[in-house]
Each structure stands twice: as C-alpha cells, then as structure tokens.
Amino acid sequence: xxxxxxxxxxxxxxxxxxxxxxxxxxxxxxxxxxxxxxxxxxxxxxxxxxxxxxxxxxxxxxxxxxxxxxxxxxxxxxxxxxxxxxxxxxxxxxxxxxxxxxxxxxxxxxxxxxxxxxxxxxxxxxxxxxxxxxxxxxxxxxx
Amino acid sequence: xxxxxxxxxxxxxxxxxxxxxxxxxxxxxxxxxxxxxxxxxxxxxxxxxxxxxxxxxxxxxxxxxxxxxxxxxxxxxxxxxxxxxxxxxxxxxxxxxxxxxxxxxxxxxxxxxxxxxxxxxxxxxxxxxxxxxxxxxxxxxxxxxxxxxxxxxxxxxxxxxxxxxxxxxxxxxxxxxxxxxxxxxx
Numbered sequence: 001x002x003x004x005x006x007x008x009x010x011x012x013x014x015x016x017x018x019x020x021x022x023x024x025x026x027x028x029x030x031x032x033x034x035x036x037x038x039x040x041x042x043x044x045x046x047x048x049x050x051x052x053x054x055x056x057x058x059x060x061x062x063x064x065x066x067x068x069x070x071x072x073x074x075x076x077x078x079x080x081x082x083x084x085x086x087x088x089x090x091x092x093x094x095x096x097x098x099x100x101x102x103x104x105x106x107x108x109x110x111x112x113x114x115x116x117x118x119x120x121x122x123x124x125x126x127x128x129x130x131x132x133x134x135x136x137x138x139x140x141x142x143x
Numbered sequence: 144x145x146x147x148x149x150x151x152x153x154x155x156x157x158x159x160x161x162x163x164x165x166x167x168x169x170x171x172x173x174x175x176x177x178x179x180x181x182x183x184x185x186x187x188x189x190x191x192x193x194x195x196x197x198x199x200x201x202x203x204x205x206x207x208x209x210x211x212x213x214x215x216x217x218x219x220x221x222x223x224x225x226x227x228x229x230x231x232x233x234x235x236x237x238x239x240x241x242x243x244x245x246x247x248x249x250x251x252x253x254x255x256x257x258x259x260x261x262x263x264x265x266x267x268x269x270x271x272x273x274x275x276x277x278x279x280x281x282x283x284x285x286x287x288x289x290x291x292x293x294x295x296x297x298x299x300x301x302x303x304x305x306x307x308x309x310x311x312x313x314x315x316x317x318x319x320x321x322x323x324x325x326x327x328x329x
Contacts, residue, residue, distance in 0.1 A: 007211050009172065014212035017165060018219015022229050023149075024158030027220070029254040030232045030242075036314075036321035039237040045155030046162065047295055053163030054300035061167050087286055088294075088305045092312020095283025095290065099313060100320035101276030103254060105291040106284060107179040107216055109277070112254070114217025115224035119259050123277035128190075130281025131183040135197035141286065 018111045027111045029103025036100050086142040098130075150228045166300055173208065178293030180284035181206055182213040197285075229253065245329040268328050287312065 024046055025031045035043035099105050102123050104112060109127060112120040134141075169175040184198065185206030192198040223229055232253060239250055247255050256263070263269030284290040287309045289298060295313070298306025 006173065010208045010211040011215040013165065013168065014215020015219040015222070018216035019223045019227065020158050020161050022220055022223025023153040023227060024155065025152055025229065025232050027253065028232045029259065030234045030238065030250070033242060033321065034234045034238040036317045037238055037241055039235045042155050046159040049156060049159030050163035050296050051300045053160040054166035054296055057164060057167040058170060058300060061171055085305060085308060087288065088308035089312040091283050091286030091288070092309035093316035094279050095287055096313040096316020097320045098276045098279025098283055100317040101272045102280055106183060106280065107292055110213045110217045111220030115220035117254060117259060119261050119264065119273060122264060123273045126274045126277030127183055127281030128187055130278040131285040132187045132191060132193060132198065134282050134285035135187060136193050136195055138195065138197055
C-alpha cells in the first residue's frame with residue numbers, strides 16, 4: 001500500500017462510519033432523547049458493544065503502527081493541559097447539555113449536514129464558535 | 144430494490160461492534176485515534192486561529208486525515224439517508240408519549256421538524272436547540288478534550304480514567320438538559 005492512497009482510505013473509512021451511524025439511527029435527536037430517558041436499550045447497546053469490541057481488538061494489535069503515518073501525531077502538544085481534572089467532568093457536562101439539546105454530537109453534525117438536514121449548518125457554525133471560544137478562554141478556565 | 148437488511152434500522156449488536164472496529168482500524172492504519180471533535184478544532188485552526196496556542200498549530204499535518212474522515216462521514220450521511228432510506232425512527236412508545244407531552248406534534252423524520260428547520264430557528268426552542276446546543280457541544284468537546292467517539296469509545300476502551308470522568312459528565316449534562324431544560328423550553 002502506498003502513501004498516496006491514504007487520503008482516499010480515510011475518506012472511505014469516514015463514509016463507512018457515516019453510513020453505520022446513520023443506519024443505527026445514532027444521528028437522530030429522537031434516539032438521543034430515548035437514551036437520556038432510559039426508554040430503550042438501543043443506544044446503550046451500541047455504545048457498550050463498541051467499547052467492548054474496541055477494548056478487545058486494540059489489544060490484539062502490535063504496539064507500534066504497522067504502517068507509516070501520513071500526518072504525524074494525533075494531537076498537538078498544547079492539548080495536554082490537565083490540572084486536577086476539572087476539564088473532564090466540567091467540560092463533559094457542558095458537552096452533555098449540548099448533546100441532549102441538539103441531539104447530535106460532532107460526528108452526527110457532519111453526517112446530518114451531509115444527509116440534507118441543512119439547518120445543522122447553523123449548529124456546526126455554533127459548535128465552531130464554541131471551540132473557538134474555548135481556545136481563547138482556556139487560560140482563564142479551571143483544568 | 145435494496146435488501147431490507149440494508150434499508151431497515153441496523154440493530155445495536157451489528158452497529159456497535161462495527162463502530163468499535165474503527166478504533167483498531169485507525170490505530171493499525173496510521174496510529175490514529177478515533178475522535179471526531181478534533182475536527183472542530185482543526186477547522187477553527189484553519190479558518191480563524193485567533194490568539195493563544197490552542198488553535199495555532201499545523202492543522203494540515205495534524206488533522207488532515209481526520210478532516211478527510213469527517214468529510215467521509217458527511218458522504219456517509221448522504222448515502223445512508225438518501226440512498227439507504229433512513230427516514231423514520233421507530234422510538235419506543237414511552238418516548239413518543241414523553242415527547243408528545245412536551246408539545247411535539249410531528250414525531251416523523253430523523254429529527255423533529257418543529258425544532259430543526261430554518262424557520263424554527265427563530266423560535267426560542269429552535270434557537271436554543273440548534274444554536275445554543277451547538278455552541279455547548281463545541282465548547283464542551285474542546286474543554287473536555289474529546290466527544291462521544293474520543294472519550295466514550297476510544298478512551299473507555301483504553302481504560303482511561305479521565306475519559307470515564309468525561310463520560311459521566313456527558314450523562315450528567317444530558318440528563319439535566321433532558322429532564323430540566325426541555326420542559327422549561329418546550
């Protein structure tokens with residue numbers, strides 16, 4: 001496999017990911033409501049089995065990636081800003097509020113937009129504004 | 144005609160394991176970690192980096208692969224919705240009743256049209272759901288350093304304690320919004 005094919009590969013993997021999330025209805029506000037009301041097993045089954053399969057399969061892999069990386073590291077070094085851990089529960093709770101309101105976490109935002117729910121463009125712009133606001137406020141936030 | 148197995152709702156025991164396989168696949172392919180919300184950051188870094196070091200980095204080399212992945216998910220949404228026909232969500236009768244009690248009349252489609260449409264953006268519940276909700280998703284994911292894919296699936300499958308805190312936070316926020324905010328808003 002050559003390096004030049006990698007971009008196409010990521011595009012294809014993303015497409016598969018989008019189809020799976022769509023067909024499992026993870027992208028639906030209705031399913032998210034059902035989950036936060038504990039009225040169906042569907043979403044818990046999906047998240048739980050995804051974690052279980054990922055936990056088992058990632059341990060079967062060699063420690064180092066078998067193929068050279070295309071784009072270097074995953075996250076910039078500046079990402080590792082962790083004090084007492086407030087960022088995880090506080091940031092997580094803020095994210096959760098938004099997840100229940102929009103019925104979409106970041107993946108479904110892209111998926112719904114691609115699928116023709118065009119008002120999600122406004123949600124995506126807002127999400128970008130939120131990320132931007134964090135980037136410019138982070139020195140003043142507890143981490 | 145496409146087979147019903149493709150066009151019907153995919154059950155959790157098919158979809159969940161398939162989603163889980165993306166973690167080892169991305170790891171094997173290039174040492175990448177599944178995490179969609181990173182793309183919000185990469186897009187900000189590309190469009191309007193502003194001050195501070197959080198949005199000032201080489202977004203192309205760091206997040207190029209992930210932006211392509213996100214573009215792919217949009218394509219996947221197009222195929223999944225328009226070709227494979229995901230139009231009707233068969234939620235539980237209890238949820239239908241609860242949403243009806245909130246005042247939603249139309250429970251058809253992928254998302255409720257009474258909230259998620261351009262005209263509804265001008266209503267309080269439409270604005271809060273789309274614009275305020277979107278902002279909180281972007282802010283919270285950046286603050287927590289990950290979203291459902293990054294913390295719940297990638298992080299928990301790697302037994303990261305920080306991801307457990309983040310996921311507990313996701314649910315605390317989600318329960319608060321669902322059971323306290325929505326009745327006030329709708």
